[in-house]
Amino acid sequence: MNLSDKLSLYVMYVSIGVFIAIILIVEFYAAKSESEQAEHITRLLQTEMVSNLDSRFYAVEQNVKRTVPEARLLDIAQIKQHTGDILKILLESDSIIEGCGIAMIPEATPTGREWMEYLCRDKDTVTLKQLGETDYNYTSCEWYRTPLNLGEGAWSKPYEDKGAGECLMVTYALPVVNASGETTCEVTADIAISMLDEELHRLIPYPGSYSFILTKDGEFLEGYPQVQQDFPSFASAFQTGKTVTMNGTEFICTFTPVESINIVIGTASPRHSVASVTSRIRLPLLLILVIGFILLIAVVRMTLVRAMQPLKRLTQSAIDIGNGNFDIVIPETRRYADLSRLGEAMSFMKDSINRYIAEIKENTRAREQMESQLRIARDIQRSLLPAPEATFTSKRLRLSAFQESALEVGGDLYDYVDTDKSLYFIIADVSGKGIPAALMMSYVKSLFHFAAQQKLQPSEIVARINDNMCADNPNNMFVTLQVGYIDTAAEKLVISNAGHNPAILRSALGCSYLNLPAALAVGILPNFPYTQQEIPFVAGDTLFMYTDGLSEAENPQKVFYGQERLLQTVTTAISTQPSTTAIVASIGDEIKKYSANNYSDDITMLCLSAFPNDGISMQLRYDVAELEPLMTAIREIGISDKWDADFVKKIMLVAEEAVTNIIHHSPVPHPEEPIEFDLRNENERVVITIQDHGAEFNPLKHDTEVDTTLDWEQREIGGLGIFLMRRLSESIGYRYHNHKNILTIILKS
Amino acid sequence: MTLEVEQKDNITLIKVAGRLDTLTSRDFDKQVGELGDFRGDLVIDGAKMEYISSAGLRSFISLLKKVKDSGHTLEVVNLTADVRPIFDMTGFSSLFNLK
Numbered sequence: 001m002n003l004s005d006k007l008s009l010y011v012m013y014v015s016i017g018v019f020i021a022i023i024l025i026v027e028f029y030a031a032k033s034e035s036e037q038a039e040h041i042t043r044l045l046q047t048e049m050v051s052n053l054d055s056r057f058y059a060v061e062q063n064v065k066r067t068v069p070e071a072r073l074l075d076i077a078q079i080k081q082h083t084g085d086i087l088k089i090l091l092e093s094d095s096i097i098e099g100c101g102i103a104m105i106p107e108a109t110p111t112g113r114e115w116m117e118y119l120c121r122d123k124d125t126v127t128l129k130q131l132g133e134t135d136y137n138y139t140s141c142e143w144y145r146t147p148l149n150l151g152e153g154a155w156s157k158p159y160e161d162k163g164a165g166e167c168l169m170v171t172y173a174l175p176v177v178n179a180s181g182e183t184t185c186e187v188t189a190d191i192a193i194s195m196l197d198e199e200l201h202r203l204i205p206y207p208g209s210y211s212f213i214l215t216k217d218g219e220f221l222e223g224y225p226q227v228q229q230d231f232p233s234f235a236s237a238f239q240t241g242k243t244v245t246m247n248g249t250e251f252i253c254t255f256t257p258v259e260s261i262n263i264v265i266g267t268a269s270p271r272h273s274v275a276s277v278t279s280r281i282r283l284p285l286l287l288i289l290v291i292g293f294i295l296l297i298a299v300v301r302m303t304l305v306r307a308m309q310p311l312k313r314l315t316q317s318a319i320d321i322g323n324g325n326f327d328i329v330i331p332e333t334r335r336y337a338d339l340s341r342l343g344e345a346m347s348f349m350k351d352s353i354n355r356y357i358a359e360i361k362e363n364t365r366a367r368e369q370m371e372s373q374l375r376i377a378r379d380i381q382r383s384l385l386p387a388p389e390a391t392f393t394s395k396r397l398r399l400s401a402f403q404e405s406a407l408e409v410g411g412d413l414y415d416y417v418d419t420d421k422s423l424y425f426i427i428a429d430v431s432g433k434g435i436p437a438a439l440m441m442s443y444v445k446s447l448f449h450f451a452a453q454q455k456l457q458p459s460e461i462v463a464r465i466n467d468n469m470c471a472d473n474p475n476n477m478f479v480t481l482q483v484g485y486i487d488t489a490a491e492k493l494v495i496s497n498a499g500h501n502p503a504i505l506r507s508a509l510g511c512s513y514l515n516l517p518a519a520l521a522v523g524i525l526p527n528f529p530y531t532q533q534e535i536p537f538v539a540g541d542t543l544f545m546y547t548d549g550l551s552e553a554e555n556p557q558k559v560f561y562g563q564e565r566l567l568q569t570v571t572t573a574i575s576t577q578p579s580t581t582a583i584v585a586s587i588g589d590e591i592k593k594y595s596a597n598n599y600s601d602d603i604t605m606l607c608l609s610a611f612p613n614d615g616i617s618m619q620l621r622y623d624v625a626e627l628e629p630l631m632t633a634i635r636e637i638g639i640s641d642k643w644d645a646d647f648v649k650k651i652m653l654v655a656e657e658a659v660t661n662i663i664h665h666s667p668v669p670h671p672e673e674p675i676e677f678d679l680r681n682e683n684e685r686v687v688i689t690i691q692d693h694g695a696e697f698n699p700l701k702h703d704t705e706v707d708t709t710l711d712w713e714q715r716e717i718g719g720l721g722i723f724l725m726r727r728l729s730e731s732i733g734y735r736y737h738n739h740k741n742i743l744t745i746i747l748k749s
Numbered sequence: 750m751t752l753e754v755e756q757k758d759n760i761t762l763i764k765v766a767g768r769l770d771t772l773t774s775r776d777f778d779k780q781v782g783e784l785g786d787f788r789g790d791l792v793i794d795g796a797k798m799e800y801i802s803s804a805g806l807r808s809f810i811s812l813l814k815k816v817k818d819s820g821h822t823l824e825v826v827n828l829t830a831d832v833r834p835i836f837d838m839t840g841f842s843s844l845f846n847l848k
């Protein structure tokens with residue numbers, strides 16, 4: 001869910017809550033205050049009515065009392081004569097008086113019997129009645145007894161009169177005491193309850209209100225409007241509480257007692273009339289709230305969407321940056337401070353990334369420059385080393401070297417110098433690795449080279465290197481090395497050791513480490529007495545030298561390759577591999593396999609082998625200049641094997657034509673692999689085998705017989721070489737095998 | 750391979766010494782080419798030639814064609830026993846009027 005949706009939802013929830021609270025408050029408090037107000041108003045009206053009634057009843061009391069002096073004067077006989085007049089005056093004194101009378105106290109009469117005169121209104125006239133004894137036994141009436149007992153005037157409770165007023169009424173009775181202090185009679189005035197209708201009618205505070213009169217005991221007496229059946233329910237409210245629900249309408253009831261005449265005035269008003277304001281404002285209020293609510297949600301939603309707009313733009317910018325577009329301009333957001341800060345932070349991040357990229361580029365460039373210089377250094381160091389394969393035909397020596405550096409440049413060295421009688425060689429391992437070792441290595445190489453050319457003895461060469469290094473070696477570097485030479489004519493190897501790993505010699509006696517006297521590595525002690533040993537070295541012997549990168553190669557379990565295992569490997573390689581190149585290659589493979597191609601030190605091997613003088617094995621580049629050493633080799637073998645000069649020339653011619661043909665006419669030469677030239681002297685025959693890695697090319701296929709009788713104008717320039725080869729050899733054969741063109745030529749001496 | 754050139758009247762005498770093979774034949778062609786147009790006959794003296802291969806033969810035949818084209822003759826004389834068999838074998842002896 002989006003943030004804006006969520007916020008909108010929250011605002012909506014809170015709004016609905018507030019909305020409901022307002023409705024409840026209005027409904028509850030307003031209604032409550034309205035009922036209280038209604039009660040107050042009703043009570044005021046009632047109080048006014050009561051005071052009105054009180055004053056009228058008081059007036060009645062006073063009128064009754066005004067008759068007393070006259071009534072007091074009367075004795076029984078007189079009363080009978082004058083009551084009519086007295087009563088008439090009393091009745092006319094107040095229209096509210098329904099009827100009035102004088103009731104004699106039976107004990108005060110001579111006869112001792114009840115006697116009462118009663119005057120009451122009968123429509124527009126008045127009627128005088130004689131009451132007492134059997135027809136109206138007033139002495140038992142409450143209106144008569146209470147004032148007599150009290151000895152003063154008193155109002156009766158409302159009662160239904162039978163025999164006199166014939167209606168529901170209250171009676172004021174005042175006992176009259178004569179001059180002798182005896183109570184002689186009671187003067188009474190009746191007020192019909194129905195006379196109060198007019199007052200009740202005025203007591204209608206709200207539409208639908210009811211007004212009514214109860215006895216003090218809560219008995220219903222009179223009500224307005226005249227819906228008699230409703231009032232008993234209202235009367236019950238006087239006892240139980242203030243509200244009555246009738247026919248689904250709630251009525252609020254208010255009561256005020258009229259103490260003088262022992263009645264209670266009640267008013268019942270329907271709640272809906274009372275709470276008319278609340279009902280009136282309910283709908284508008286609801287409307288206002290709903291509209292307000294909708295407006296609020298709309299405004300909030302709009303604001304949020306607007307607020308989210310910059311956030312969306314910032315999001316897009318972040319995606320762009322993520323996609324690698326670091327040149328974009330981060331949109332500015334001034335409207336909201338927090339979003340503006342986010343935008344600034346993103347700008348800062350973008351700028352930082354750009355800065356870092358620039359730094360990385362600069363670093364990379366510097367590193368590449370460094371690496372390129374290291375590559376150049378590596379190339380230079382490589383070029384300092386002589387060819388890894390060489391054949392010295394006249395000395396019947398073949399040499400192969402192998403070197404791989406752990407780093408770009410290394411401190412291992414092999415070198416050889418061919419002098420007229422001997423082949424000088426060196427193998428050396430400079431302490432340390434990398435550029436310092438490489439620099440020292442080139443120094444040692446030049447020292448060796450110069451000394452070897454002077455044909456010094458190996459021990460002298462070692463001593464000279466030692467002296468030069470000791471003289472100026474502030475970094476205390478040292479070099480282990482072996483220097484020597486092989487003189488095949490004298491069939492000897494002279495070697496001097498300076499703390500280097502023991503070399504391996506394979507001779508007719510077997511394969512073993514050369515046991516040379518221990519000597520200090522060079523560069524440590526000036527004037528150290530280095531010695532040299534002279535060892536027989538004849539055709540078929542092989543000398544193998546190496547650096548500690550071999551013997552100390554580690555497998556993934558950190559176990560050294562070791563001297564013993566190395567001796568075995570070298571022994572096997574020398575006895576099974578056909579050439580020195582194959583020997584070092586197979587040992588190199590073995591070491592790589594052992595160390596899982598992860599060797600930490602430079603690896604260097606140098607292998608020298610003296611071959612018997614029974615043939616030529618040469619590797620020729622695709623260059624006719626290679627013919628020169630080849631011709632020299634053929635001449636030399638011819639001399640040593642005491643061949644006939646013509647035969648030597650024949651061999652030379654065939655070899656030249658065959659090799660030249662490959663160099664000049666191979667359709668797809670393969671210059672990476674040399675042309676292998678092999679010559680064997682077998683039983684008065686010479687077998688020449690020439691192999692090359694070019695595309696299949698049979699020189700004999702296109703061999704058209706040269707017509708030697710043609711005139712010069714018809715003679716073809718080509719084809720002469722093949723023609724000569726055929727004519728001079730005993731047999732010539734071609735085959736293509738193992739991706740090699742193999743040409744075999746046999747010549748007979 | 751070395752060349753020695755002697756001019757006698759209208760005849761040019763070229764003395765070839767050493768090996769005339771793949772390596773030296775180009776040198777031979779170049780040096781002979783430098784002699785310019787022939788104003789007379791040409792004689793090659795092979796008394797000091799030690800060796801010839803097909804490349805050398807090709808140089809000879811090119812030279813022969815060039816000389817014949819200019820209306821002169823090319824004669825090879827004094828071939829050694831080292832070289833003569835090659836000439837015989839290839840029919841060059843008759844081509845160059847060897848005696």
